[in-house]
Amino acid sequence: MVIGHIKEIVRHPVKSFHGESVQKTKVMDYGLYGDRSHAFLDETRPEKFLTITQFQGMVRYKARFIGEELLEEYPKVEIITPDGKVFYWGVEELTKEIENKSKRKVSPISYTPLHVPIGAIEEEHIQLVTDASLNKLKEVWGKKEINYQRFRPNLLISLKDKVPFIEEQWFGKRIKIGQNVEIQLKRHCERCMIITVDPDDAERDSSLLKTVVKERNNHFGVYASVMKTGEIHVGDEVLLFD
Template sequence: MHLSSLYRFPLKSAAGEALPQARSDALGLVGDRRWMVVAAGTGRFLTQRAVPQMALLQASWQGTEALRLSAPGMDELRVAVPGTAEMRSVQIWRSSTVVPDAGEAAATWLTRFLGQACRLVYLPAEEGIQVDLDYAQLGERTAFSDGFPFLLIGQASLDDLVQRVGRPLEMLRFRPNLVVSGAQPYAEDGWKRIRIGELEFRVAKPCSRCVIPTIDPATAERDADREPLATLLGYRKGEGGVFFGQNLIAEGTGELALGMPVQVLE
């Protein structure tokens, strides 16, 4: 087995970027989900669940000091990593935190593209959100993810789902960080600990899926037949949701690169 794809999502719920290699830090992949769009009035996070056109937002790091935003019909915008002059209280699921606001230019740009008043916020690497203590130790943190630092999916699992659905499906619909090839379909369901290269991970819990996989990442349109969720409901439904992929927590930090061997430790 080996690491066959590596994805980073600089801006939560925006388009992802494929990487040949990446470092990890205490929050996950360096630069992953460090930016987030929130409603201007409430500070609550916005995602493709309610705002599908976020799929068309392209966000890429410019070194470590700025983010470049682009979208159809919009001029590109460079947003510097903000300092602490303006802080904003934000909410992501049941967690709340106070983080730097990225300023008026970014807010105006995003408000125009998304059609609602919003702000762009940033999570410094030294901060982070505590991972659910039902699955993690005190001090284990994540960035603006839906709960965990890493999401892993087996390529064979997607291949099996594609065969069941009967049409191609992009892996990016499921927004993983790590894709492993060379295993049987859904083999990841039985893993408890793995090593990729020299970095070890605990498999925390299965990933419950929302409506985002039904959104075409190229067009931001929801599939009328609600695929692939409709098919997943038929054979991947369990207590608490429909599951596809596994959430991981790294034990330490290190380098990840395509082609690295993947070893099941437990």
């Protein structure tokens, strides 16, 4: 059954940096190609990553891959700072800036295209939200706009039938995207303070999290695991099946 189409594809080359919206990408067995493949370890918390929770200004750093999606190695990761400076991943000046602004000692870490451990993503392979649920949450929240990137999803699905939160009834089912890709819907996405941070200016609004807690039992969006890999494109049909 066709339930809609892919409206946005978003990956985050650097964990907790602003994601990049792409027209197409590979789906690997760990999720979208390169998603959360680069990160900063927070040396003040052994074996933990630095995230928006510790330094909310991270969300204003924009990261994107420059070049072809190769399986041997990642393309260069270009990073634009809130001040407009341009760095490539791995330069010491970027690490020093993150340290100075976060007031923490950090170390850059990266993985390979064929192996991004679940630890970098910390949950399942892919997170998705639907346009109907976003619109309903905006209505309940009572604000004029709600930037879907607050929720840091990988896929934004435009539904044929605009039924809010219908995706929460898909657990255990699969969806097929395009020609080959299949993912299985697993569970709710439980929310934290990260959604209170505006991805454009890093300003916080705690009322959004309070709304999600009160109205949605702190759930918004769903997690999925990759069952079949391949390539997906914006506009691909999404089919739901058992």
